[in-house]
Amino acid sequence: MELAVKVAAAGLISVVCVVLIKKHSPELALLLGTAAAAAICFAALPQVRAVWELWDSFARSAGLSSAVMTPVAKCVALGLITRLCSDLCKDSGSSSIATAVEIVGCVSALLAASPLMTMLLEMMGGLI
Amino acid sequence: MRWFAVVLLCLQVLSQAALADGEMAEDIGLPELQSAIPDEAAEIYGDLTPDTDGWEDRLDALWEYVLSHSGSVLKQGIKSAVAIVTILLLCSAAGSISGGKTPDFVPLGGALGIAAVASGDVSAFVGLGEKTLRTLQDFATILLPCIAAASAAAGNVSAGSAGYAATALFMDILITLCSAVIMPLIYIYIAAVTARAALGTDALSAAVSLTKWMCVTVMTALVTVFTAYLSITGAVASGSDAAVAKLAKSAISAALPVVGGIVSGAAGTVVAGASMLRAGVGVFGMLVVLAVCAGPFLTLCIHYLIYKGVAALGMGLADSRLGQLIDGIGTAFGMVLGLVGCGAIMLFFALLSGMKAVSPL
Numbered sequence: 465m466e467l468a469v470k471v472a473a474a475g476l477i478s479v480v481c482v483v484l485i486k487k488h489s490p491e492l493a494l495l496l497g498t499a500a501a502a503a504i505c506f507a508a509l510p511q512v513r514a515v516w517e518l519w520d521s522f523a524r525s526a527g528l529s530s531a532v533m534t535p536v537a538k539c540v541a542l543g544l545i546t547r548l549c550s551d552l553c554k555d556s557g558s559s560s561i562a563t564a565v566e567i568v569g570c571v572s573a574l575l576a577a578s579p580l581m582t583m584l585l586e587m588m589g590g591l592i
Numbered sequence: 593m594r595w596f597a598v599v600l601l602c603l604q605v606l607s608q609a610a611l612a613d614g615e616m617a618e619d620i621g622l623p624e625l626q627s628a629i630p631d632e633a634a635e636i637y638g639d640l641t642p643d644t645d646g647w648e649d650r651l652d653a654l655w656e657y658v659l660s661h662s663g664s665v666l667k668q669g670i671k672s673a674v675a676i677v678t679i680l681l682l683c684s685a686a687g688s689i690s691g692g693k694t695p696d697f698v699p700l701g702g703a704l705g706i707a708a709v710a711s712g713d714v715s716a717f718v719g720l721g722e723k724t725l726r727t728l729q730d731f732a733t734i735l736l737p738c739i740a741a742a743s744a745a746a747g748n749v750s751a752g753s754a755g756y757a758a759t760a761l762f763m764d765i766l767i768t769l770c771s772a773v774i775m776p777l778i779y780i781y782i783a784a785v786t787a788r789a790a791l792g793t794d795a796l797s798a799a800v801s802l803t804k805w806m807c808v809t810v811m812t813a814l815v816t817v818f819t820a821y822l823s824i825t826g827a828v829a830s831g832s833d834a835a836v837a838k839l840a841k842s843a844i845s846a847a848l849p850v851v852g853g854i855v856s857g858a859a860g861t862v863v864a865g866a867s868m869l870r871a872g873v874g875v876f877g878m879l880v881v882l883a884v885c886a887g888p889f890l891t892l893c894i895h896y897l898i899y900k901g902v903a904a905l906g907m908g909l910a911d912s913r914l915g916q917l918i919d920g921i922g923t924a925f926g927m928v929l930g931l932v933g934c935g936a937i938m939l940f941f942a943l944l945s946g947m948k949a950v951s952p953l
Binding site: 519522523526527528532533536537538539540543544546547566569570573574576577580587 | 671674675677678679682683685686689690693694695696697698700701702704705707708709711714715779782783786
């Protein structure tokens with residue numbers, strides 16, 4: 465609760481600053497916006513870790529092995545990071561960079577999910 | 593002297609009729625049948641004998657087995673369901689965080705994770721289905737000659753052998769189709785369902801529908817053709833058996849004016865004994881088939897229902913692609929269930945057909 469209020473306040477102040485600076489120096493505004501987003505994400509790290517530990521214990525009690533859980537979690541994390549970066553790029557008017565970020569995110573997710581693909585292909589090959 | 597010979601002949605015929613039951617049991621192979629009981633049936637019934645007595649108690653024992661095993665199977669199914677729901681929740685949380693605009697590779701990771709979790713169940717249950725069919729076929733190779741021999745002893749020579757030949761042939765076809773066509777089709781179906789969910793494209797929907805249709809059609813066609821073949825050959829053969837028996841009875845009565853009636857009466861007693869044996873073998877066979885299929889049916893049914901339930905949950909909770917994937921895996925379990933059901937139904941029909949053949953004398 466406390467963190468959410470702090471983050472909301474920081475976000476609001478950052479937006480006001482970005483809007484004020486943008487008229488005079490768009491580059492600085494972009495830098496400020498990116499820094500604000502990074503700071504907000506960094507502030508939420510302990511909460512994210514707590515949520516992840518809770519999730520991990522839930523998965524372990526469900527009998528879900530880390531070989532399955534880790535690639536899925538990586539895909540989800542990559543999805544969130546890619547979306548955030550892509551939106552930042554689009555806000556600054558660089559849609560080509562946003563597309564590049566999305567492509568790299570997709571490739572990284574495929575790489576992260578490759579152990580699962582290998583596992584499934586091996587299983588199918590063994591069964592057929 | 594003449595009357596003495598007639599009395600001797602009658603005594604011999606009657607004593608043969610009385611001894612026939614015991615010898616006939618050996619002749620039709622009951623000891624081999626009893627020793628061929630599959631482990632599943634021995635575990636449920638203990639000492640099972642081929643007779644019609646106490647079949648209600650056997651069914652009670654089967655019901656007890658089903659009840660006692662359903663708990664552990666349910667537990668196993670719920671474990672898989674919880675693992676799948678965990679992945680669904682993770683993907684759903686990602687969707688909620690990003691306002692429902694997650695990149696396409698998040699459901700891809702979820703789909704692969706769900707497929708990996710379900711892969712254990714898939715390989716176990718498909719193997720279970722195949723093993724059950726093989727057990728049924730192995731048992732059928734001993735049971736069917738028995739019931740055919742009992743039918744022949746009861747006067748249904750053609751009907752018994754026709755039923756045996758048809759069932760043996762169709763069971764063989766089913767097993768061959770199972771390993772050469774249906775099982776690969778089920779694997780292709782699962783692969784297509786997984787790929788459709790991972791890639792998020794409807795282009796594979798046609799392949800999914802086609803493989804499912806092919807599986808269902810092959811199984812339905814096989815059972816339909818078998819039933820039709822068994823009904824037609826059974827009706828034709830029973831009619832010819834009845835005609836032959838009637839002719840033989842008339843010939844004996846006409847050839848031996850005094851003793852002919854007694855001989856045909858004694859033959860009737862032998863036929864009645866054989867009919868009882870045939871009914872016993874039939875009931876025995878049905879109980880064994882039920883016992884062999886009970887465990888796989890229970891496991892597959894419970895998992896089928898659990899996967900369908902989780903699929904319904906997944907449709908609303910996360911991306912509908914993931915729900916469709918879980919639903920497809922549940923359908924694959926349904927297909928394996930259908931395959932085992934085909935084998936069981938074919939044996940049941942064969943046994944019923946053998947048992948219901950009308951005694952011609």
